[in-house]
Amino acid sequence: MRIAIASGKGGTGKTTVSVNLARTMGVPVQLLDCDVEEPNAHLFLAGNKVKEEIVTIPIPQVDEALCDGCGECSKFCEYHAIVTFGTAPLIFPEMCHGCGGCTRVCPKKAISEVGRRIGVVETRRSENITLIGGRLDVGVAMSPPLIRAVKERLQNNMPAVLDAPPGTSCPVIAAIRDTDLVLLVTEPTPFGLNDLALAVDMVRELKIPFGVIVNRMGSGDDRIHDYCGKENIPVLLEIPDDRRIAEAYSRGILMVDALPEYRNQFQSLISKAAEFEKTRSL
Numbered sequence: 001m002r003i004a005i006a007s008g009k010g011g012t013g014k015t016t017v018s019v020n021l022a023r024t025m026g027v028p029v030q031l032l033d034c035d036v037e038e039p040n041a042h043l044f045l046a047g048n049k050v051k052e053e054i055v056t057i058p059i060p061q062v063d064e065a066l067c068d069g070c071g072e073c074s075k076f077c078e079y080h081a082i083v084t085f086g087t088a089p090l091i092f093p094e095m096c097h098g099c100g101g102c103t104r105v106c107p108k109k110a111i112s113e114v115g116r117r118i119g120v121v122e123t124r125r126s127e128n129i130t131l132i133g134g135r136l137d138v139g140v141a142m143s144p145p146l147i148r149a150v151k152e153r154l155q156n157n158m159p160a161v162l163d164a165p166p167g168t169s170c171p172v173i174a175a176i177r178d179t180d181l182v183l184l185v186t187e188p189t190p191f192g193l194n195d196l197a198l199a200v201d202m203v204r205e206l207k208i209p210f211g212v213i214v215n216r217m218g219s220g221d222d223r224i225h226d227y228c229g230k231e232n233i234p235v236l237l238e239i240p241d242d243r244r245i246a247e248a249y250s251r252g253i254l255m256v257d258a259l260p261e262y263r264n265q266f267q268s269l270i271s272k273a274a275e276f277e278k279t280r281s282l
């Protein structure tokens with residue numbers, strides 16, 4: 001089963017939920033840190049890096065001897081990453097999404113592709129968790145290809161928890177697409193509700209089953225529960241605003257290791273997710 005942890009905004013406790021959920025599974029599990037612009041799951045887990053792989057995307061390279069300046073490549077590129085003025089094209093690598101379209105449409109076969117590094121994928125081991133995380137290079141604004149590279153390393157023979165980037169744009173969609181269940185983490189505040197509603201629209205559009213986790217319960221009001229009740233969305237876990245959780249983290253200990261009552265709560269979340277997998281009726 002592949003469970004994505006997402007949230008309409010950053011700072012809601014998405015990574016906290018991801019690492020504690022993965023730890024509680026107790027069986028070998030893959031934890032994918034898809035928040036490639038700001039990966040931080042490794043900060044919560046002791047363990048060693050076992051592999052680092054460079055990720056590239058194919059960008060065009062033009063053979064000016066073959067190019068007649070027809071402009072077909074420029075017309076095709078939605079991202080304005082290849083531009084012609086009746087001459088051999090100019091290429092803007094930082095805007096290229098590596099889709100390969102310009103190479104295909106060039107009637108003169110003047111375009112070949114070269115790899116452009118966008119980041120790395122690191123693999124770490126920590127007890128039952130294999131952590132696979134992407135890290136985008138500084139100055140690169142193209143996170144979906146790196147997220148896809150992280151997801152290409154998923155193995156089908158074990159469960160996976162995917163820590164998605166915050167928000168509701170392309171990187172999040174790249175992370176949660178093809179997962180079995182999305183858990184939307186929010187907090188009981190006006191901002192939390194606003195961003196949750198946007199995230200709900202997104203997962204409904206993608207037709208992925210989902211539930212809500214309310215973090216820092218007690219720090220706000222009932223608006224999230226009221227909303228979920230009205231929208232018929234299950235609240236699958238509530239994490240109280242508990243100072244002991246922050247204290248455990250400051251000592252480098254996961255919530256489920258330091259405070260056994262939370263392990264029970266995460267176990268109950270896993271049971272609900274498994275039940276859900278069976279019924280697909282949430």
Ligand code: SF4
Pocket residue numbers: 062066067068069070071072073074084087088089105106107108109110111
């Ligand atoms: S499509 Fe090919 S031939 Fe035409 S301008 Fe682009 S590179 Fe040159």
Ligand code: SF4
Pocket residue numbers: 058059060076077078079080081082095096097098099100101102103
């Ligand atoms: S590979 Fe795609 S995004 Fe990049 S320049 Fe060609 S058409 Fe544009």
